[in-house]
Amino acid sequence: MNFDFSDDQKMLKDQARKFLSEKCTTKTVRAVFEGDAHHDAALWKQVAEMGWTGTAIPEEFGGLGLGYLELCVIAEELGRALAPVPFSSTVYLFAEALLIAGTDEQKKRLLPKVASGEIVGTFARAEGPGAVLPKNVRATLKGGKLNGKKIAVIDGPIADYAVVLVRGSDEPGERGLQLALVDLKGPGVKRTTCDTLDASRGHSDIVFENASAEPLGKLGEGWSDASRVLDRAAILLAFEQVGGADVCLALAKDYALNRYAFGRPIASFQAIKHKLADMYVNNELARSNAYYGAWALSTGARELPLAAAAARVSATQAFDYAAKENIQTHGGIGFTWAMDCHFYYKRAKETGLVLGPQRAWKDKLVTELETSNA
Amino acid sequence: MDFEDSPEEAAFRKEVRAWLDANAKKRTGKREIGADELENGAEGEMAASKAWQKTKAKAGYARITWPKGMGGIGGTPMQSIIFGQEESKYDVASGAPFAIGLGMCIPTLMAYGDEAAKARFVWPAVQGDEIWCQLFSEPAGGSDVANLRTKAEKHGDTWTINGSKIWTTGAQFSDYGIILTRTDPNVPKHKGLTMFYIDMKDPGVDIRPIKQASGGSGFNEIFFTDVKVKDSQRLGEVGQGWTVALTTLMHERLAVGGGAGGGLDVPQLMALARELELEDGPAIKNAAVREKIADWYVRSAGLRYTTFRTMTALSQGKQPGPEASIAKIVVATKLQDLSAFAMELEGEAGVLQGAEAPMHGLFQGGWLSAPGLRIAGGTDEILRNIIAERVLGLPGDIRVDKDVPFNKIPTGR
Numbered sequence: 001m002n003f004d005f006s007d008d009q010k011m012l013k014d015q016a017r018k019f020l021s022e023k024c025t026t027k028t029v030r031a032v033f034e035g036d037a038h039h040d041a042a043l044w045k046q047v048a049e050m051g052w053t054g055t056a057i058p059e060e061f062g063g064l065g066l067g068y069l070e071l072c073v074i075a076e077e078l079g080r081a082l083a084p085v086p087f088s089s090t091v092y093l094f095a096e097a098l099l100i101a102g103t104d105e106q107k108k109r110l111l112p113k114v115a116s117g118e119i120v121g122t123f124a125r126a127e128g129p130g131a132v133l134p135k136n137v138r139a140t141l142k143g144g145k146l147n148g149k150k151i152a153v154i155d156g157p158i159a160d161y162a163v164v165l166v167r168g169s170d171e172p173g174e175r176g177l178q179l180a181l182v183d184l185k186g187p188g189v190k191r192t193t194c195d196t197l198d199a200s201r202g203h204s205d206i207v208f209e210n211a212s213a214e215p216l217g218k219l220g221e222g223w224s225d226a227s228r229v230l231d232r233a234a235i236l237l238a239f240e241q242v243g244g245a246d247v248c249l250a251l252a253k254d255y256a257l258n259r260y261a262f263g264r265p266i267a268s269f270q271a272i273k274h275k276l277a278d279m280y281v282n283n284e285l286a287r288s289n290a291y292y293g294a295w296a297l298s299t300g301a302r303e304l305p306l307a308a309a310a311a312r313v314s315a316t317q318a319f320d321y322a323a324k325e326n327i328q329t330h331g332g333i334g335f336t337w338a339m340d341c342h343f344y345y346k347r348a349k350e351t352g353l354v355l356g357p358q359r360a361w362k363d364k365l366v367t368e369l370e371t372s373n374a
Numbered sequence: 375m376d377f378e379d380s381p382e383e384a385a386f387r388k389e390v391r392a393w394l395d396a397n398a399k400k401r402t403g404k405r406e407i408g409a410d411e412l413e414n415g416a417e418g419e420m421a422a423s424k425a426w427q428k429t430k431a432k433a434g435y436a437r438i439t440w441p442k443g444m445g446g447i448g449g450t451p452m453q454s455i456i457f458g459q460e461e462s463k464y465d466v467a468s469g470a471p472f473a474i475g476l477g478m479c480i481p482t483l484m485a486y487g488d489e490a491a492k493a494r495f496v497w498p499a500v501q502g503d504e505i506w507c508q509l510f511s512e513p514a515g516g517s518d519v520a521n522l523r524t525k526a527e528k529h530g531d532t533w534t535i536n537g538s539k540i541w542t543t544g545a546q547f548s549d550y551g552i553i554l555t556r557t558d559p560n561v562p563k564h565k566g567l568t569m570f571y572i573d574m575k576d577p578g579v580d581i582r583p584i585k586q587a588s589g590g591s592g593f594n595e596i597f598f599t600d601v602k603v604k605d606s607q608r609l610g611e612v613g614q615g616w617t618v619a620l621t622t623l624m625h626e627r628l629a630v631g632g633g634a635g636g637g638l639d640v641p642q643l644m645a646l647a648r649e650l651e652l653e654d655g656p657a658i659k660n661a662a663v664r665e666k667i668a669d670w671y672v673r674s675a676g677l678r679y680t681t682f683r684t685m686t687a688l689s690q691g692k693q694p695g696p697e698a699s700i701a702k703i704v705v706a707t708k709l710q711d712l713s714a715f716a717m718e719l720e721g722e723a724g725v726l727q728g729a730e731a732p733m734h735g736l737f738q739g740g741w742l743s744a745p746g747l748r749i750a751g752g753t754d755e756i757l758r759n760i761i762a763e764r765v766l767g768l769p770g771d772i773r774v775d776k777d778v779p780f781n782k783i784p785t786g787r
Contacts, residue, residue, distance in 0.1 A: 001383070001452070001689050002376055003682035069375060253766055268769040270755070273762035280761055281700045285676025292679045295375050314672040362668030363661070369644060369671065370658070 003291060005073060013073035019050065020081040026340045029200050032084040033343065038157045038193075038202025044085040048117020053091055057099075062112025068298040072239045072290070079240025080247050082347050084200040086120045086155035088240065088354075092233035093154075094121025097163040100232075101179050101217030101225045110161065110181075122159040123233075124150035124206060125226060131360060132165075134174045134223050139208065141166040141180045146188070146213035149205065154354050156204030157193045159184055164208075165226050168219045177222030182213040198350035200343065230355050231308035235293035238315035241351050242287050245315070248322035248344050249279045252329040259331075272329060279322045286311075286318035306372060309365035316352040316361075323348035377682070379456075380689065386453050390435070390460045397429055398464040420547065422467035427502030436500050437476060444484075445500030452689040474543055475499050475506030479552045482622045483571065486609040491571070495550070507574070509539040509553040509596065510619065514785070517756050519554075519623075520563045520616060521775075521783075524598060526555035526570065528605070533557075533570065535578075535601040541750075545581050545594040548574045552622065554615050559781040566780055567615030570607045578602075588742035638709060638740040640671045643716055646733055650719055657719050670712050677704050699757045699765075702747070706754065710744035713737040 005013070024043055032040055047053065056071040057063025071091070078087055095114045098107055113119040126132050127139065127149060139148025141164075150164060161183055168178030182189070188211035194203045217225045253276060256267035266272050293311035296304040323345040327334040334341045352358065379387055430436040431445050438454040440446030447453075480499050483491060498504040512522045524537025535555060545551065551574050558566035574581070578601035583591040610618040644667060647657040657663050677700075684698065716737035717724035723731065727738040748754050762768040775783045 001379065001682065001685050003679065003686045005375065249766075253768070256768070264772070265769055268772065270759070270771065273766075273768050274755070274758040276766055276768065277758035277761040280766060281703060284680055284700055285673060285704070288679035288683060289672060289676045291375070291683065292675065295377075298375065309668075310672050310675050313668055314676055317672070359661075359665065362665050365668045365671060366644075366658075366664040369640070369667070 003295075005069060009069055009073050012070055013077060016052075016074050016077035017080070019046075020077055020083065024081040024083050026082070026343065029082045029084055029343055030340075033199045038155070039086055039200075040084045043083065045117060047083070047085055047087065051115075053087070053095075053117050054115025055091075057095060057111050057115045061107050062115040064115070068236075069294055071236060072294040072297070075236045075239035076243040079243030079351075082200060082244065082343055086122070086158060086201075088233065088237055089122040089155040089159065090114055090120050092236040093123035093229060094161065094163055096232045097123060097179060097216065097225070097229045098181075100228050101221070102181075106181065106214075106216065119160040120155055120158050121161045121163070122153055122155050123229065124153045124156075124162050124164045125356075126151050132356065134177055135172070137165055137167055137177060139164060139166045141168050141178060141213055141215065144212060144214065146180055146182055146208040146211045149207045151205045152194055152196070152203045153206050154201060154203055156191055156206055157202035162206070163216055163229075164213070165222055166213075168215065168222065171220070174223040175220050177226075178219045179216040179222050179225050180213040181216040182208070182211055186212050188212070196350070198346040200347065201350060227305070231305050232297060234308040234312035234355055234361070235290065235297045237351055237355060238286070238290040238293055238311040241315035241319040241348070242283065242290050244344055244347055244351070245279070245283045245286065245319040245322040248319070248326040248341075248348075249276065249283060251341065251344075252276055252279065252322075252326040255330050255334075266329075275325050275329065279318075279325060282318040282321050286314040289314040303372075306365065306368040309361045309368060312355065312361045313358055313365060316348075316358050319344075319348040320352060383452060383456060383689070386449075387456050387460060390457050393433060393435070394460055394464050397433075398426075398466050401463055401465045419467065420471060423469065423471050424502040426467045427469060427472055427500075431497075431501035436502075440500075444496050450688070450691075452685065455685055455688070471505055471544060471547060472499070472502055474508055475504075475548075475550075478508055478622045478625045479506040479550075479571075481625050482552055482569070482609060482618060485621050486569070486618055487571070488606070491606075495571075504549040505544065505547050507542050507545045507548040507551040508622065509542055509545075509551045509572075510622075511539060511541045513538065513540050513595075517753055519619070520567065522554060522556060522567070524553070524555050526557050526568060526603070528557070531605050533603045533605065533608075535570075535572070535598045535603060538595060538597045540584070540593070540595045542594045542596055543592055543750075545574065545596055546583050546591075550574060552609065554619050556780065557612055557615075560779050561613070562777050563775060563780045563783065564616040565613055567619070568612050569609040569615040569618040570603050571609060572601065572603055572607065576601055586746060588739075588746065590743075638713065638736060639674050640667055640712075642733070642736060643667060643670070643712055646716055646719060646737070649732075652719070663719065666712075666715055670708055673704055673708055677701060699752075699760045702751065703754050703757050706744060706747040709740050709747060713741035713744060717741060 023046060028040055028043060051064050052074050054063035055066050055074060056068050057065065059065040091114065095111060098111055114121060127136060128151060139146065139150065146164065146166065148166065153162065161181065164180045164182055166178055166180045167176045169176045188209045190207040191204045194205060196203045253267070256272050256276065257265055259266050289311045293307045295301065296307035327341045327345060330339065330341055333339055427436060434442065434445065434447040435457055437445040438447055438449040438457055439451060441448050476499060480496055483495060499506060510519055512524060514523065515521050524535065524539060526533045526535045550571055552569060552571050554567055554569050556566050557568040578599045580597040582595050584593045584595055585591050586593065644658065647663050650657040652660050654660060680700065720732045727735045729735065731738050759771065763770055
């Protein structure tokens with residue numbers, strides 16, 4: 001039994017934490033929140049120079065070929081730091097879509113650029129509020145031309161390429177779906193930056209009007225390809241969420257130990273102690289679920305979809321709870337713009353929605369349970 | 375990261391399997407024995423438990439981590455877990471009657487008893503011939519265990535015990551018990567305590583099973599009237615009883631922390647949801663039902679993988695920390711909420727219990743036992759305090775009875 005990361009992986013994690021504690025303080029996050037940019041370009045460049053963007057990309061496609069466990073430990077640290085960089089969109093979503101559905105030529109063309117940090121990629125699914133369902137996908141790819149609209153695309157304002165879920169034929173439901181690869185710098189692509197909750201990550205609505213695009217993967221497999229991409233991203237993002245949740249607990253603890261009321265530290269009140277104990281319990285459960293996801297991801301286990309849904313739901317719940325109760329523990333000051341608490345509160349919600357809401361993942365989780373227990 | 379055994383672990387597992395094959399039958403159907411049956415004194419179950427315990431003790435598998443000659447093989451905690459995993463695949467009797475004695479009382483005796491006591495008591499307990507109970511809690515105590523009033527007074531070489539204890543698991547089947555008494559009421563509460571072991575069959579010991587809200591009678595109230603105890607039955611120094619009790623309680627958390635719950639969890643809820651029809655169709659297709667199933671599944675799975683992490687730490691020779699306290703909080707509240715939800719799905723039939731109820735009353739049983747599980751072995755509130763104080767390092771509660779002589783502490787009565 002060895003349900004833990006190796007010493008080398010832990011060392012990588014320590015290095016990542018040390019690097020980010022110097023290069024990505026909450027001042028860095030605040031600057032992006034308060035400025036016009038949608039990410040910290042200098043930090044993004046350094047992250048790429050460290051090779052993090054190519055961690056799990058095979059060497060033949062220009063990556064380091066280290067593997068997913070290594071990517072998981074980096075993800076946790078990026079999450080702790082609330083790093084305002086397009087890492088999840090480019091690495092967990094775009095690169096994984098290429099690895100899952102891309103031809104050898106497509107991989108060779110684009111993955112080295114992801115690994116080197118030369119391009120930002122993203123993944124676009126939703127076309128409006130509510131559930132993303134096969135029947136609701138209206139964007140089309142016909143004769144190499146993409147038409148339609150996608151909303152709230154993560155890192156949309158700065159992305160160079162997008163993988164888009166589209167209808168590639170007139171066949172109904174899943175059978176007509178396909179992924180498309182599109183250069184966002186080309187003609188026929190109109191982006192509108194959205195006003196979003198978490199200003200440390202830009203989002204945009206994108207309208208495609210006869211934009212040039214190429215198929216990524218087979219017609220009829222778009223829905224399952226997208227699901228596989230989301231599963232992998234869910235596990236990696238769960239590590240970011242666990243990292244963020246841990247920081248919320250640490251912030252709440254530090255504040256409670258140093259803030260005195262009624263003649264004693266508020267950390268000595270059971271109401272506060274029990275709240276923090278509950279945060280700890282949620283965080284540990286989420287961490288363990290994320291570890292199982294990491295194992296499934298790194299081994300390509302049959303259990304991957306179930307592990308992904310469990311990691312996603314557990315981490316979303318833990319980060320949400322920790323972020324909101326961190327503000328509550330701080331009292332009034334915690335709700336001010338001047339404190340950092342709200343950055344975590346917003347990132348918790350952003351990460352909790354970006355790959356689809358808990359409700360959808362819970363439904364998927366039970367579907368997996370139904371088939372695995374049948 | 376993998377779930378494979380190390381070569382040493384694999385070799386031990388093979389050895390254990392061979393031994394189990396030679397001594398027990400593989401489990402066929404799922405055997406749900408019972409704590410309840412044992413609680414209510416089913417003699418057949420008790421005899422079977424004792425027989426299996428003896429078989430294991432002879433092979434050194436009854437207490438794997440204990441030294442040879444004391445019922446063990448001087449094994450590692452990981453080996454103990456491996457044995458448990460393999461044993462659960464066989465149709466063998468429950469070790470529940472020995473859990474408190476071997477998990478808590480005997481380790482205390484081994485730490486504080488003299489050589490004669492160890493020579494006399496350890497082996498009979500290990501092989502299941504003698505059952506032990508733990509006599510700490512009192513009616514006025516609750517979570518404040520040290521607030522106890524059972525008196526022990528010394529006359530010559532003999533102590534006389536008067537008072538009462540409560541919530542004592544298995545006392546009605548027990549041969550011996552360890553008992554925490556007050557020997558000096560004029561000093562602060564933790565300082566005037568002394569620990570003894572006593573013979574539960576002695577005159578003056580009156581054991582009365584308590585009928586629980588669930589209908590079972592696992593716990594007892596016990597009255598002590600002029601019970602005589604020799605000074606040689608003292609464990610630890612006079613006035614040092616609290617230190618001795620902490621040894622016991624530390625072992626209790628390790629033993630109880632694993633978290634029971636009757637095995638009632640998400641699979642049973644799914645089985646029910648597959649059978650039932652709700653207003654809008656099959657329960658398993660209902661969105662609210664699916665959300666609840668997912669919520670409980672991530673907590674169960676999170677706990678299962680947390681155990682894997684603990685096992686990994688154990689296999690690397692590390693000690694499990696107070697993190698184990700999370701298990702019981704999660705299991706007990708989940709059992710209560712999941713059972714209540716299942717009964718809600720059952721509709722008007724949810725009020726039935728026993729064989730008449732849907733799924734033979736599985737959820738009603740879980741719901742009835744859950745309040746007890748949330749209290750026994752440390753309440754949810756105490757366990758949260760433990761996490762807050764020992765894991766997170768938050769300040770201890772303010773204790774207004776600190777440094778106050780026990781007989782000057784207000785009682786509210």
